[in-house]
Amino acid sequence: MSVFATDFFLNLGVVRLSFLDGFLGVPGVSPQTLGPREGWQVYSSAQDADGRCICTVVAPELNLCSRDAKSRQLRQLLEKVQNMSQSIEVLNLRTQRDFQYVMKMETQMKGLRNKFRQVEEDRRTLMSRYFQELKEKMDELKPLIPVLEQYKTDAKLISQFKEEIRNLSAVLTGIQEEIGAFDYEELQHRVLGLEGRLRDCMSKLTCGKLMKISGPITIKTSGTRFGAWMTDPQASSRRNRVWYMDSYTNNKIVREYKSMADFVSGAESRTYSLPFKWAGTNHVVYNGSLYYNKYQSNIIIKYSFETGRVLAERPLEYAGFHNVYPYTWGGFSDIDLMADELGLWAVYATNQNAGNIVIGQLDPDSLEILKTWNTEYSKRNAGESFMICGTLYITNSHLTGAKVYYSYSTKTSTYEYTDIPFHNQYFHISMLDYNARERVLYAWNNGHQVLFNVTLFHIIKTDDS
Numbered sequence: 055m056s057v058f059a060t061d062f063f064l065n066l067g068v069v070r071l072s073f074l075d076g077f078l079g080v081p082g083v084s085p086q087t088l089g090p091r092e093g094w095q096v097y098s099s100a101q102d103a104d105g106r107c108i109c110t111v112v113a114p115e116l117n118l119c120s121r122d123a124k125s126r127q128l129r130q131l132l133e134k135v136q137n138m139s140q141s142i143e144v145l146n147l148r149t150q151r152d153f154q155y156v157m158k159m160e161t162q163m164k165g166l167r168n169k170f171r172q173v174e175e176d177r178r179t180l181m182s183r184y185f186q187e188l189k190e191k192m193d194e195l196k197p198l199i200p201v202l203e204q205y206k207t208d209a210k211l212i213s214q215f216k217e218e219i220r221n222l223s224a225v226l227t228g229i230q231e232e233i234g235a236f237d238y239e240e241l242q243h244r245v246l247g248l249e250g251r252l253r254d255c256m257s258k259l260t261c262g263k264l265m266k267i268s269g270p271i272t273i274k275t276s277g278t279r280f281g282a283w284m285t286d287p288q289a290s291s292r293r294n295r296v297w298y299m300d301s302y303t304n305n306k307i308v309r310e311y312k313s314m315a316d317f318v319s320g321a322e323s324r325t326y327s328l329p330f331k332w333a334g335t336n337h338v339v340y341n342g343s344l345y346y347n348k349y350q351s352n353i354i355i356k357y358s359f360e361t362g363r364v365l366a367e368r369p370l371e372y373a374g375f376h377n378v379y380p381y382t383w384g385g386f387s388d389i390d391l392m393a394d395e396l397g398l399w400a401v402y403a404t405n406q407n408a409g410n411i412v413i414g415q416l417d418p419d420s421l422e423i424l425k426t427w428n429t430e431y432s433k434r435n436a437g438e439s440f441m442i443c444g445t446l447y448i449t450n451s452h453l454t455g456a457k458v459y460y461s462y463s464t465k466t467s468t469y470e471y472t473d474i475p476f477h478n479q480y481f482h483i484s485m486l487d488y489n490a491r492e493r494v495l496y497a498w499n500n501g502h503q504v505l506f507n508v509t510l511f512h513i514i515k516t517d518d519s
Contacts, residue, residue, distance in 0.1 A: 261443030447474025
């Protein structure tokens with residue numbers, strides 16, 4: 055589009071018109087060429103610095119202005135020029151406004167173009183990042199595939215279990231109906247008769263030889279890594295109290311529970327504060343009294359739970375103490391007190407026996423040593439030990455893989471190497487003692503109180519023997 059503007063002025067008979075480059079006219083106005091006879095003529099023309107056309111018109115002589123026709127013609131032309139100037143001015147304003155708008159739009163378009171480019175680049179980056187995140191999530195989900203497969207297998211097993219439970223329930227229902235047919239007193243009579251026969255059979259059993267250790271059965275998890283717990287092998291089954299002694303040193307509190315069920319539930323019945331701290335974890339309760347090693351000494355203490363008093367104390371002659379001759383795990387386990395079917399025992403080591411284990415049988419009342427047996431097994435190489443029917447059984451370690459490796463019979467004063475493994479479930483045993491009444495091993499297994507069942511080889515006495 056070509057736009058023009060005009061400047062019109064009359065000064066001393068000279069009219070100047072200014073045009074933008076390219077202007078030919080406006081609607082309704084056509085360029086005219088008038089000679090001198092018609093009263094005015096173009097004097098000169100040129101372009102200014104902006105490219106506009108500048109024309110100089112020479113007006114007619116003064117006497118010509120008296121001619122009405124030319125005057126009227128001139129006035130009409132002047133009016134047209136004025137109208138044209140006004141129209142061009144309005145058009146110029148509109149054009150400048152539109153030009154500014156176009157420039158603004160051009161800037162905005164450039165900005166949008168840059169934004170589109172940025173969005174395109176960001177989209178590629180985002181797509182790459184999203185793809186990577188999705189790939190990582192898929193990698194995380196891959197391990198779930200075998201889990202889901204296992205769930206399918208487990209679901210089948212659960213269905214089988216449900217079917218077996220239904221079958222078992224039917225069997226139990228039948229058994230219940232069958233039992234219901236018997237009179238309760240008759241059943242009780244049968245049970246008492248069976249119990250009597252079992253007791254009679256047990257009375258005919260002589261002391262047995264250890265053949266197998268099974269388990270363990272975890273009774274409770276409590277306390278530190280080291281400790282001792284026990285029942286009294288001389289007590290009746292109806293008064294089967296449990297005693298609990300946590301840690302191997304710097305303690306003198308004994309906790310009592312009325313039954314194994316109370317021990318499991320934590321229903322403590324009584325606590326005892328001993329007059330002296332104990333050393334190690336190798337204590338024993340025998341016939342209502344606690345036997346333990348006094349801290350930093352080789353003195354044995356007999357403490358009565360009934361009276362709350364020390365009934366006897368005696369040093370164990372030549373016995374090492376305070377980690378001089380402990381078991382492999384340390385813990386001031388130099389002196390080990392234990393009981394079996396034949397009575398009360400002490401297991402320790404002396405310099406006189408080159409640090410090897412000494413077995414001493416104790417008088418339960420005076421703590422006097424009745425007899426001793428010197429073995430050739432190093433106390434420091436023993437994991438733990440326990441007595442069954444006068445035979446000392448020694449484990450080769452307190453850690454995983456431990457087994458009963460050595461036994462010494464006080465009846466024959468002979469030893470033999472054995473190979474009786476047992477499952478050290480919690481990896482560290484700090485106490486292992488035999489209970490003759492229950493015929494189980496009590497153990498403190500790394501903060502777990504456990505029981506091991508034992509299998510003994512017995513010889514049954516007959517009336518003819």
